[in-house]
Amino acid sequence: AEIIIVRDQAEAGSLAASIIIGKISSNPATVLGLATGSTPLSTYAAVAQAVRDHRIDVSGVRGFALDEYLGVPPQHPESYRSVITREVVEPLGLNPDQVFTPRGTGEHIGQAGAEYEALIAGAGGIDLQILGIGSNGHIAFNEPGSSLASPTRIKALAEQTRRDNARFFGNPDEVPTHCITQGLGTILRARQLVLLAFGANKAQAVAAALEGPVSSVVPGSVVQQHPHATVIIDEEAASTLA
Template sequence: MEVLIRPDADDAARTVAGIVHQALAEGVRTLGLATGSAPVGVYRELARRHRHEGLGFAGVDAFLLDEYVGLPPAHPQSLAEVIRRELAEHVDLDPARLHLPSGTAPDLFAEARRFERCLTEAGPLGLQILGIGVNGHIGFNEPGSSLASRTRLKTLTDDTRRDNARFFGSIDDVPRHVITQGLATIGEASHLVLIATGPHKARAVAAAVEGPLTATCPASVLQLHPHATVVVDELAASRLEQQAYYRCIARHKPARHRY
C-alpha cells in the first residue's frame, strides 16, 4: 500500500486531484466517486482544474459508490445531489454518464443487483476514490461486512449515523439503510485512492494501513489490492507507526508518479 502524508487537508485534496488528473490524462475513462468531507475537497480542486487548467471529463463514465435509501435524488443530502452539486455541475461530465444507484427504487434488492451489473458491464473502474469512516468503513460497508461482498442493501450503525448527522442536523434525519458497493466490488477497480483528514480519522487509518486484515476494519481490505494509495494529512497520519518509512518512500518516488 502506498501512503502519502501531506501537511494539511487542502494539500491532501490537491494530491488526490493530481492523481485523478494524471489518470484521466493517461486515458482512464471510468471513475468511481465517493462522498464525505474529504472527497468533497478533491472535487472542488478538480472543478478548479477544469476551469483553469483544461482538465476534461468528456467521455468519462462516473459511478457513485453508494446512496441513502428513502431520499429522493433532489434531496440536498442525497449522495446523488451532493456529487452533482460538488462536481458534476462544475465540469464537462455528461449527465448521462453519471451512474447512480437509486435509493427510492420500488425493489431495492433488484436495484442493488442492477447497479452491480452496470459496474460489471463497464469493466474494472480505472480509478476509485474512497473516504473512510471513523469505524473503518469504506463505501457504507460497516464493520462485519464480508470481504467478498457485492453491491447490496446495508443497515447503518448508530456510530455512522451519528457521524453523518452533521450533514443533516439531527441523527433522527439520517436514513438507516443504504445501497452500497460491496468490498469485493470496490476491490475490482484498477487503482484505489483513499483520502482521510483530521485527528478523528487517525485510528481508522492506522487500522486500515498497519492493522490486521479483518472485517472489523473493512478498509483493511485495501491491503490485498495491487494498487492502493492512501493520502492523509498529518493529523490523520498521527497514529501510523511507520511514518518515517512512508515519508522516505514518497521522497524517492519516480518523477512520473510524484503527485
C-alpha cells in the first residue's frame, strides 16, 4: 500500500476527497464503498464542499455502506442507515435510492449477507472503498479472527468495539452485540481502497495492519494484499510505524 502521513484530519479529508472527486469526474457512475464512524467525516465534508462548489456532479453516484448493526431498525438514529443518510447522502446530495446498507432486520436475516453481495455485484462492484480501522485492527466489522475470504455476513462485535462505540448509544449495554458486515473478501474485491486512521489510539492497529503479517488476527492487514490501496494517516496514528 501507498502510505501518506498528513498533519491532521482536515488535510487527510482533502486528500481522500480529491481521490473520490477524481474518480467521479472520470466516471459519473462511480460506485463508492462508504465507511461510517468518525474517521471519514472530514473526507465526506470535503466532498460535500466540492458538490456545493459545483466541482462534481454526483447524480449518478451509487454507494454501499460497509456494515449495519443487527436488530437495529433503519429508522433508529444510530443505525448505520441513519448515519449514512445524515453524514453522506444528505450533505453530498446523493440519490438515497442509490445508496445501500446491509439490512439488519427483517425476515430470513441469515440471507441478508448474500442479498447484499448480489446487490454489489449487480452494481458492477465497488470502485472505491473508503475504510477506517478499529483500535483492535478490524476493518468494517471484521473482528480479529475473520476469514480473509469472508463475504458479507452476520458477525459478533468484539467487546472492545462495543466499548469504542458506546459513545453513540446512551448506555454501553445498548450497543448491539451483532452486526452484518461486508467481509474481507468483499473489501478485497473493491477496485481501490483508501484507508484512513487518526490518533494515538489507532497507532498499534495501523502498525500491525501495515507492517505485521497478513493474518486474520489483524483484519486490516488485508490492505497489504490489495493491488491499489492508499493509506492516509496522521502523525499520531503513524507513531509506531518502523
